[in-house]
Amino acid sequence: MRHFQSIPRTLTLCALSMAVLAGCEKNANGEVSRAFKDVNVVDESNLSDIMLTVADPNEAVTYFKRSTAENPDRVDLQRGLASSLVRAKRASEAVPVYQKVLKLEGATNEDRVDYADALIRAGDWKTAEKVLDDVPPTFETFKRYRLEAMIADSNQEWKKADSFYETAVGLTTRPSGVLNNWGYSKLTRGDFADAERLFSDAIRQDDALFTAKNNMVLARGAQRNYNLPVFPMSQVERAQLLHTLGLSAIKQGDVETGKGLLREAVNTHPQHFEAAVRSLRALESNVTN
Helix, strand or coil: CHHHHHHHHHHHHHHHHHHHHHHHHHHHHHHHHHHHHHHHHHHHHHHHHHHHHCCCHHHHHHHHHHHHHHCCCCHHHHHHHHHHHHHCCCHHHHHHHHHHHHHCCCCCHHHHHHHHHHHHHCCCHHHHHHHHHCCCCCCCCHHHHHHHHHHHHHCCCHHHHHHHHHHHHHCCCCCHHHHHHHHHHHHHHCCHHHHHHHHHHHHHHCCCCHHHHHHHHHHHHHCCCCCCCCCCCCHHHHHHHHHHHHHHHHHCCCHHHHHHHHHHHHHHCCCCCHHHHHHHHHHHHHHHC
16 A cells, blocks of 8 residues: 555656656746847847948948838937948938837937938038027037037027037137138138148148148138148149149139149149140130130
């Protein structure tokens, strides 16, 4: 009898053991699933970072479009899509995506500034100004003030523009681009000496910034100073700057000086400089006629 009585006990113990093991297996599976989910989140985050920085912009757009279709309420993915569209020079498409971003939980003032940037790139300056007006004045970033300066420029509010440019310069370690923009603003106002100074500062910060070099030559030419400034330049850059200076001289009415500069540009360029040759031929043809 004792033998038969032990069978239920054995069965009970086996059942309990199986239940415990099943519970352990279930917990283990849950832990593994959570672990894989965490790994997937990390991998996705890294992939998103790569897409936003080093990936081809249009490939990044494709990636984020697929991701936002699967997770439409993820603010980080919508933000990534908008940013990628701007990088791909598709600002008009980025605008409605930024509008979605701002409606989602987790939207920030930085998103509002990026939205204003996309609007400016898309040509909607008035809406961009309204968007920036809604950003608290305590949110002080380089991008915010650079955009504020550009909008003030477009409205010909020169004092405000100068103040915003000055603030923006102080908020970045790479001010060459904003110094160039500020200089161009001064150039359009006819403040050539100040423009030249700002272009010089921009080149000092980044001596590879050809736009600032060309703008500086324009500022000097507007003052009838037809000597190339002293800064690092390649032979091709030198020829291009001489061409710009020659055209500037002609615009000022100093035709002979302009012709000389154009000839020098043709002779300086290591290859055939079609633009300078064409300008010189047109000028000589007009003089002959």
